[in-house]
Amino acid sequence: MGSDRFSCGGFGCTRGALCVLNVMYMVVGLVLIGVAASSFSTVSMSVIGGVIAVAALLFVIAVLGLVATLRHHQVLLFFYMVILLIIFIVQLGVFCACLALNKEQQLGLLKVGWNHMSPSTRQRIESRYHCCGFNNTDRVVNSTEGQPLSPCLDVLQIFLDKVLQVAGGVGLFFAFTEILSVWLTWRYRNLKNPQADPNAFL
Numbered sequence: 720m721g722s723d724r725f726s727c728g729g730f731g732c733t734r735g736a737l738c739v740l741n742v743m744y745m746v747v748g749l750v751l752i753g754v755a756a757s758s759f760s761t762v763s764m765s766v767i768g769g770v771i772a773v774a775a776l777l778f779v780i781a782v783l784g785l786v787a788t789l790r791h792h793q794v795l796l797f798f799y800m801v802i803l804l805i806i807f808i809v810q811l812g813v814f815c816a817c818l819a820l821n822k823e824q825q826l827g828l829l830k831v832g833w834n835h836m837s838p839s840t841r842q843r844i845e846s847r848y849h850c851c852g853f854n855n856t857d858r859v860v861n862s863t864e865g866q867p868l869s870p871c872l873d874v875l876q877i878f879l880d881k882v883l884q885v886a887g888g889v890g891l892f893f894a895f896t897e898i899l900s901v902w903l904t905w906r907y908r909n910l911k912n913p914q915a916d917p918n919a920f921l
Contacts, residue, residue: 730910733903734788740900741785747893748778754885770886773813777806784900791912800904803897810894817887822876825883829853829875848874 751774780802787795820828833841833853845851850871 730907730912733907733910734791737788737900737903737907738785740896740903741781741788743896744781744784744893744900745778747889748774748781751886751890752778754882770813770817770890773806773810773890777810780806784904788904788907791907793908796904796908800901800908803904804901807894807897807901810890810897814887814890814894817883818891820883825876825879826872829872829879833871833875844871844875850874 752771755770755774780799783795784799784803786792787799830853836844845868848871849868850873851868852870854870854872
């Protein structure tokens, strides 16, 4: 009974795999939230907000999945499996959009974000990145060395591109592991807990 419990594909092995996957999803969710939130003050919220929303939802569902796995709760496992499948579909769209944005679309996001910033936020960005204005048509002043400052667009576009690549690549990679989680959950729901009452309903 003991060896069967921990054998590959057994109750203990499947339970452990689901626990590891859910902890991994929690970490990935937090990482994606952190990466996307770091660009909140510099770009439009349309795509970045979508990344944060999906990552936060993934984190919450991972907590639900962890609780359901540890308790072997049939109802929670069912809802976890269905919601995770929905999240996979949403993630696929959001993170593919992150990777598919071209330079012109990124420019549009940055311009919208810049136009909606408060003057104090713009000043913080200019001070942090040593730039001035959004593009070459904006005001350009000289630094203390007498050299003209580059427009903030150049710096922000590099920053946004990195954020989109990290969020899109990491998110898309781990999104496909959710299919594995769905299959493991379905299998786990149909496995008998060796420590449960043998006369109890599965």
